Amino acid sequence: MTDAMPVGDRKPLAPPVDETGPLGWARKNLFSSWGNGITTIVLIAAVVWVLSWFLEWALFTANFTASTGAECRGGGACWALIREKFRYIFFGSFPYEQHWRPLFAVITMLAMLVLSADRRMWNWRLLVIWGVGSFVTFLLMFGQIHIPLSLILFVALAGGGIGLTLRSALAAPSERMAYYALVAIGAAGLVLRFAGVLPSWSIAIAPLSYVETSLWGGLPVTLILATYGLAFAFPYGVLLALGRRSNLPLIKGLCVGFIELIRGVPLISLLIMASVMLPLFLPSGTTIDKFLRAQVAVILFAGAYIAEVIRGGLQSLPKGQFEAADAMGLNYPQKTLLIILPQALRVVIPPLINTFIGFFKDTSLVLIIGIFDFLNTANQALVDPNWAGFPGEVYLFAAFVYFIFCFSMSRYSKYLEVELNKGTRR
Amino acid sequence: MAVETLGSTPRTKVAPWNDPVIRGWVFQIVVVGLVGFLAWYLVSNTIDNLQRQKIASGFHYLEREAGFEIGDTMIEYSPASTYARAIWVGILNTLRVAVLGILLSTLLGTLVGVGRLSPNWLLSRICAWYVEAFRNVPLLLWLFLFYKLISEAFPGPRQALSLWNSVFLSNRGVYFPVPMADPIHKWMGVAFLVGIAAAWFVNRWGKKRQEATGQPFPGISAGLALIIGLPALVWLAGGAPHHMSWPELKGFNFAGGTVIQPEFTALLIGLVLYTSAFVAEIVRSGILALHKGQSEAAAALGLSRGQSMRLVLLPQALRVIVPPMTSQYLNITKNSSLAIAIGYPDLVASINVTINQTGQAIENILIIMAAYLSVSLSISAFMNWYNKRIALRER
Numbered sequence A: 001m002t003d004a005m006p007v008g009d010r011k012p013l014a015p016p017v018d019e020t021g022p023l024g025w026a027r028k029n030l031f032s033s034w035g036n037g038i039t040t041i042v043l044i045a046a047v048v049w050v051l052s053w054f055l056e057w058a059l060f061t062a063n064f065t066a067s068t069g070a071e072c073r074g075g076g077a078c079w080a081l082i083r084e085k086f087r088y089i090f091f092g093s094f095p096y097e098q099h100w101r102p103l104f105a106v107i108t109m110l111a112m113l114v115l116s117a118d119r120r121m122w123n124w125r126l127l128v129i130w131g132v133g134s135f136v137t138f139l140l141m142f143g144q145i146h147i148p149l150s151l152i153l154f155v156a157l158a159g160g161g162i163g164l165t166l167r168s169a170l171a172a173p174s175e176r177m178a179y180y181a182l183v184a185i186g187a188a189g190l191v192l193r194f195a196g197v198l199p200s201w202s203i204a205i206a207p208l209s210y211v212e213t214s215l216w217g218g219l220p221v222t223l224i225l226a227t228y229g230l231a232f233a234f235p236y237g238v239l240l241a242l243g244r245r246s247n248l249p250l251i252k253g254l255c256v257g258f259i260e261l262i263r264g265v266p267l268i269s270l271l272i273m274a275s276v277m278l279p280l281f282l283p284s285g286t287t288i289d290k291f292l293r294a295q296v297a298v299i300l301f302a303g304a305y306i307a308e309v310i311r312g313g314l315q316s317l318p319k320g321q322f323e324a325a326d327a328m329g330l331n332y333p334q335k336t337l338l339i340i341l342p343q344a345l346r347v348v349i350p351p352l353i354n355t356f357i358g359f360f361k362d363t364s365l366v367l368i369i370g371i372f373d374f375l376n377t378a379n380q381a382l383v384d385p386n387w388a389g390f391p392g393e394v395y396l397f398a399a400f401v402y403f404i405f406c407f408s409m410s411r412y413s414k415y416l417e418v419e420l421n422k423g424t425r426r
Numbered sequence B: 001m002a003v004e005t006l007g008s009t010p011r012t013k014v015a016p017w018n019d020p021v022i023r024g025w026v027f028q029i030v031v032v033g034l035v036g037f038l039a040w041y042l043v044s045n046t047i048d049n050l051q052r053q054k055i056a057s058g059f060h061y062l063e064r065e066a067g068f069e070i071g072d073t074m075i076e077y078s079p080a081s082t083y084a085r086a087i088w089v090g091i092l093n094t095l096r097v098a099v100l101g102i103l104l105s106t107l108l109g110t111l112v113g114v115g116r117l118s119p120n121w122l123l124s125r126i127c128a129w130y131v132e133a134f135r136n137v138p139l140l141l142w143l144f145l146f147y148k149l150i151s152e153a154f155p156g157p158r159q160a161l162s163l164w165n166s167v168f169l170s171n172r173g174v175y176f177p178v179p180m181a182d183p184i185h186k187w188m189g190v191a192f193l194v195g196i197a198a199a200w201f202v203n204r205w206g207k208k209r210q211e212a213t214g215q216p217f218p219g220i221s222a223g224l225a226l227i228i229g230l231p232a233l234v235w236l237a238g239g240a241p242h243h244m245s246w247p248e249l250k251g252f253n254f255a256g257g258t259v260i261q262p263e264f265t266a267l268l269i270g271l272v273l274y275t276s277a278f279v280a281e282i283v284r285s286g287i288l289a290l291h292k293g294q295s296e297a298a299a300a301l302g303l304s305r306g307q308s309m310r311l312v313l314l315p316q317a318l319r320v321i322v323p324p325m326t327s328q329y330l331n332i333t334k335n336s337s338l339a340i341a342i343g344y345p346d347l348v349a350s351i352n353v354t355i356n357q358t359g360q361a362i363e364n365i366l367i368i369m370a371a372y373l374s375v376s377l378s379i380s381a382f383m384n385w386y387n388k389r390i391a392l393r394e395r
Helices: A021-029 A034-060 A079-091 A100-116 A124-142 A149-166 A173-195 A219-244 A249-264 A267-276 A290-316 A319-327 A332-369 A374-381 A391-420 B002-008 B020-053 B083-116 B121-135 B139-153 B184-213 B219-237 B262-288 B292-300 B305-342 B347-358 B361-390
Strands: A145-148 A202-205 B161-163 B167-170 B173-176 B248-250 B253-255 B258-260
Touching: A034 B121, A079 A100, A079 A219, A079 A374, A079 A391, A100 A124, A100 A219, A124 A145, A124 A219, A145 A149, A149 A173, A149 A332, A219 A249, A219 A290, A219 A332, A219 A374, A249 A290, A249 B020, A249 B361, A267 A290, A267 A332, A267 B305, A267 B347, A267 B361, A290 A332, A319 A332, A332 A374, A332 A391, A332 B139, A332 B305, A374 A391, A374 B139, A391 B121, A391 B139, B083 B121, B083 B262, B083 B305, B083 B347, B083 B361, B121 B262, B139 B262, B139 B305, B173 B262, B184 B219, B262 B305, B292 B305, B305 B347, B305 B361, B347 B361
Parallel strands: none
Antiparallel strands: A145 A202, B161 B167, B167 B173, B173 B258, B248 B253
16 A cells, blocks of 8 residues: 555655765776785775885985085985976077077967867967968078068968959959959069069068077977977868879879888888988088978878878768758859858868877977977986986976876867867767 | 669759769869879979989988997997887887786776776775876876886985895896706797697587587696796706806896897886776676676676676677777777887887988888788787677677
C-alpha cells in the first residue's frame, strides 16, 4: 500500500555516508579495488618523495640573492642566476638601455595574438589589427622603417585586382571604377619605376636608432619567427592545398611534389640549406640577412604542413557546396573565397592552432644556424664562467616560459573546438 | 526522349578565353613556365657561383679520406675512412636512435595513454600532467636539459657511481660488461631470427586453431620461449662461453666492457619522453573514439580491465590510432636530426662536417634529403600496409 501514501510525506533517504562527500569521492576514485588502493598508495608515496625533494631544492635551500655563481654552490637551486641574466635571456644582445623596445614589441605581438583570438574580430578588423600591430612591432625592433615607392604601387595593384575579382558582379559602377583606377595606377607606376622613370623614392619613418637583426635576440625573435612564419605560410599553404585538390594535372603534381618533399625532410636540413645553399642560389654579391633566411625556411616548412591541415578542411566539405557555387555562375576565385574557404577554414581552426604550437616550439631549431632565439639566449646565459654549472635552473625557467605560451594556446584551441561545433553538436 | 536530346545537344560554342579547358591549360603553362624560369634562374646562378668560387661538383669527394673523428660508431670507422663511410656511419646512427625511439615511445606512450583513462584519479592526473609537461616545451630544450644533466651533474670516471662494481655511471656514459666476442654469437643471432620467424608461424597456427576449434593458445609465452630459448640452446650447444669483458678504470677513463655514450642516452631519453606524450594522446583518443558499449560488453562478459583493454578495446582502437601514429614515427625519425645540437654523430652531423670540409653543399643536401625521404617513405609504406591489414573488412 506504499503507493497510496502521499508523496510529500516520504523523505528520500540520504545516501550512505561513504558514498558522498570527500570520503565517498576517495572511495570511488582512489580505492575502488585492492589493486587501485595499492596503486594510489604507491603513487602518493612517490609524489610526496619527488615533491619534497623538488621543493627542498627549488625553494627551501635555493639561493635568490647571490651575486656570483661561487656563492650559489653547494646549496639548492641558484635562482640568483636567473635574476642576474633574465634581461639577456628575454632580449638577447639588443642594446641594454633600449630594452624597452623589444619589451613593447613583445607586448604588441601578444596583444595582436590575443585580439585575433576573439571571434568578434574575425572580419576586416583582423586586417587592421595585424597591419597596425606589425608596423608597431617592426618599428620598435628596427627603430627605422623605409617604405619604398614600389611597395606602395604593388599594394595598390594587388588591392585593385582582388577587388575586381571578388566584387565583379556585386560592386556599383563607381566602386568598380575605383578598382580599375587602382590597378591602372599600380601597374603603370610599377612599369615606370622599373623602367627608371620614377626615382627610387621611399617614405622614411625613423624615430629611433637603427638596430640590425643580428643584435635581436630572445623572446621577440621566437615570437616573430613563429607569428610571421605562420602569417605568411598561411596564404601560401592555402594555395598549396587548393593546388593539391585541383583538376589541373601539372599544378597538382607541382603541389604534391613540394608538400611531400618538405614534409619528408627534417626542418634542420632546410635550415642548413637556407644558410649554406641560399647564398649559392642568388647572383654573386647579393647577401640576404641571416634572420630573413631563417624566416624564409620556416615559412616554406610551415606552408607544407598548413597545406595538409587545410586539405583536411577542404575534403570535409560536401560536394554539393562546390556544385552549387558552380551553378550560381561564380568564377573560381569567387567560388573559393566566398563559398569554399570560409567553410573549410572554420573546420580547421583548432588543428591550425595546434600546428602553430608546433611551430612555436620548432623555431627553437634556428639556434643551429646561429640565431639568438629564446632557447639560444638561455643557452648563452650558461656560458658565462662566473655562473657556470647551473643548467637545470636556466632550462627549467625557459621550459616554464615555453609551457605558459603553448599550454594557453592549446587550451584556447580546445575551447574553440567546442565553441565552433555548437551548431552541429547533439 | 529527354535522354536523347540531352545526350545529343551540340556543345555550345564559347569563345576560347571563356572555355574552362583552354583556360586551365593556359593557366598551367603560365605557372609551370614561372616555376621553370625560377628554377633556371637559381640553377644558372648556382653554376656561376660554383665556378667563381672554384668549388668542385659531382660525388667524387665521397671516395676521399674523411679525416674527422666520429665518437660513436656502430661499424668500423677511423679518420682514414672515406666520406661515404662517414655518412654511412651517420645513417646507421640515425636509424639506431630512430628504431629504438619508435619502440620505446610506443610502449611508454601506450602505457601513459591507457593510464590517463584509468579509474584511479591520481594515476590519470599524473599521466595528464606528464603529457602536458612534455608536449608544451620544445624537444630541443629537453635534449639540452638531459644532456647537461648527464654531462655535468654526473660524477667523473674516477668517482663514477657503480652498481655491483660492474656497471659504472659517469659523465662519460654508462659502462657495463659484455660477453667476450665469440664465434658462437653469430649463430645465436641466426637462432634469434629463426626464433622470431618460428614464433610468427606458431602464432598464426594458434590463431587458426582457435578460430576453428575455440581452443585458446598461449601465443605470447610460446613466442617468447622460442625467441629467447633458441639462442640459449645454441649458446649451450656451443659450450656456454661465459668470459666477460669488464669495464675497468684505466687512467682517466674506463677500458673494456661497452659504453652507452651520454649523447646517445640524452637523445634517446629526450625523444622517447617527448614523443610518448603525443603517442599517449593518440592512444587515448583512439580508445575514446570507441563506443561505450564495447567496454561495457567486455565487462559484462566477465573480462578483467586488462583483458578487455588487450582483447577488445585496443585491437579496435588500432584502426583509429595507426594513421596518426605513422606521422609520429616519421616525426621521431626527423626529430632525431636534433642530435647535432648535443653532439650525437647522426646523419646531419656527418653531413654538416662534410659540407664544411668539402664546400659541396648541394650534393650533401641532396644526400640528406634522399636518405630522409627513403626512410620516411619506407616507414609510411610499412604503416600503410599494416593499416590495410587491420582495417575493418566490410562485407
